[in-house]
Amino acid sequence: xxxxxxxxxxxxxxxxxxxxxxxxxxxxxxxxxxxxxxxxxxxxxxxxxxxxxxxxxxxxxxxxxxxxxxxxxxxxxxxxxxxxxxxxxxxxxxxxxxxxxxxxxxxxxxxxxxxxxxxxxxxxxxxxxxxxxxxxxxxxxxxxxxxxxxxxxxxxxxxxxxxxxxxxxxxxxxxxxxxxxxxxxxxxxxxxxxxxxxxxxxxxxxxxxxxxxxxxxxxxxxxxxxxxxxxxxxxxxxxxxxxxxx
Numbered sequence: 322x323x324x325x326x327x328x329x330x331x332x333x334x335x336x337x338x339x340x341x342x343x344x345x346x347x348x349x350x351x352x353x354x355x356x357x358x359x360x361x362x363x364x365x366x367x368x369x370x371x372x373x374x375x376x377x378x379x380x381x382x383x384x385x386x387x388x389x390x391x392x393x394x395x396x397x398x399x400x401x402x403x404x405x406x407x408x409x410x411x412x413x414x415x416x417x418x419x420x421x422x423x424x425x426x427x428x429x430x431x432x433x434x435x436x437x438x439x440x441x442x443x444x445x446x447x448x449x450x451x452x453x454x455x456x457x458x459x460x461x462x463x464x465x466x467x468x469x470x471x472x473x474x475x476x477x478x479x480x481x482x483x484x485x486x487x488x489x490x491x492x493x494x495x496x497x498x499x500x501x502x503x504x505x506x507x508x509x510x511x512x513x514x515x516x517x518x519x520x521x522x523x524x525x526x527x528x529x530x531x532x533x534x535x536x537x538x539x540x541x542x543x544x545x546x547x548x549x550x551x552x553x554x555x556x557x558x559x560x561x562x563x564x565x566x567x
Contacts, residue, residue, distance in 0.1 A: 331347050331348065331349045331433070332347060332348050333346065333347055334346050334347060334348055334350075334351050348428040349428060349430065349433065351428070352418065352421060352427070352428045352430050353430065355421065356414065356417055356418055356421065356430075359417060360413065360414075360417070363382075385412075385413075385416075386409070389405070389408065389409045389412050389552060390405060390409075392549075392552055392553055392556055393405050393408055393556050393559075395556075396553065396556035396557050396559070396560050397556055397559050397560045397563060400563050401556065401559050401560065401563065404559060408552060408555055408556065408559075411440070411444075411551070411552065411555065412548050412549075412551075412552045415431060415496070415547065415548040415551055415552075416544065416545065416548040418430040418431050419431055419500065419543075419544035419545075419547060419548060420541075420544050422500070422504065422544075423537070423540060423541065423544065429500055429501070429504055431496055431497065431500045431547070432497060432500040432501040432504060433497070434493065434494075434497045437492075437493040437496045437497050438489065438490075438493040438497075440493070441488070441489045441490075441492040441493040442489045442493075444492075444555055444558070445488050445489050445492070445558060448558050448559055448561065448562040449562070451559075451562045452561065452562035452563075452565055455562065455563060456562075456565050459565060460562075460565045461565070462565050463481070463485070463561055463565035464478055464481040464482050464485065465478060465481075466481075488558060492551065492554055492555075495547075495550065495551075496547050496550075496551055499543060499547055500543075500547065503539070503540050503543050504540070506536065507536050507537065507540055510532065510533060510536050511533060513529075514529045514530070514532070514533050517529055
C-alpha cells in the first residue's frame with residue numbers, strides 16, 4: 322500500500338474461488354456482513370448473561386444504552402422515545418464500524434461518502450415527512466421566524482430553507498471527512514515510524530512508538546465522538562419535526 326487513500330478503495334475479495342463472476346463480494350460487503358454478525362451475536366447472547374449485579378460486559382452495554390437513551394430524551398423528550406431503537410441501532414452501526422476500521426488491514430465503511438450520505442438522507446427524509454404528518458402546514462414555520470420583523474423574515478427565509486436542505490450534506494461530510502482524514506494521518510505516521518525505526522532500539526524509537534500510540538488513541542476517541550455527534554444531531558433534527566416553531 323503506497324498511497325494513504327488506497328485503504329479506502331472498494332476491492333473484490335476472493336472468498337469463493339471459481340465463481341467470482343457469479344458472486345461478487347467486495348471488502349465493503351464483507352465488513353457490512355461482519356457488522357451484522359457481530360450485532361446479532363450481541364443481541365442473541367446479551368440477555369442470557371444479564372445479572373442483578375452487572376459484570377463488565379453487561380455494564381458496558383447498559384452504559385451505552387442509557388447514554389444514547391439520555392441523549393434522545395434530552396433533545397426530544399418523551400415524544401421521541403418511539404424512534405429510540407432506530408437511533409440506537411444507527412449509533413451502534415457507526416461506532417462498531419468505526420472501531421472495526423482500526424484493526425490492521427480492515428476497511429472503513431464510514432469513510433465511504435455514498436454510505437453516510439444515504440444514511441443521512443434517509444433520516445432527514447423521514448424527519449421531514451414526519452414533521453409534515455404531525456404538524457401539517459405549521460411545520461414550515463421551521464423556516465419562518467415569526468418573532469422578527471417582516472424584512473428579516475423575508476431575508477432569513479431562503480437562508481433557513483437552504484440550511485435545512487444542506488443538513489444531509491453537512492451530516493455526511495462531517496463523518497466521512499473525519500474518518501478519512503484520521504485514517505490517512507494514521508497511515509502516514511505509521512509509514513514514517515516504520516522507516517525511522519532502527520535495528521537496535523533507542524530512546525528515539527520509544528518516542529516514535531509513543532507517538533503512534535497517541536495517534537491511535539486519538540482515532541479511538543474520534544470513533545466514539547463521531548458516533549455521538551451523528552446521534553445528537555439526528556436527535557436535534559427529530560426534535561424539529563416535533564417542534565417546528567423557533
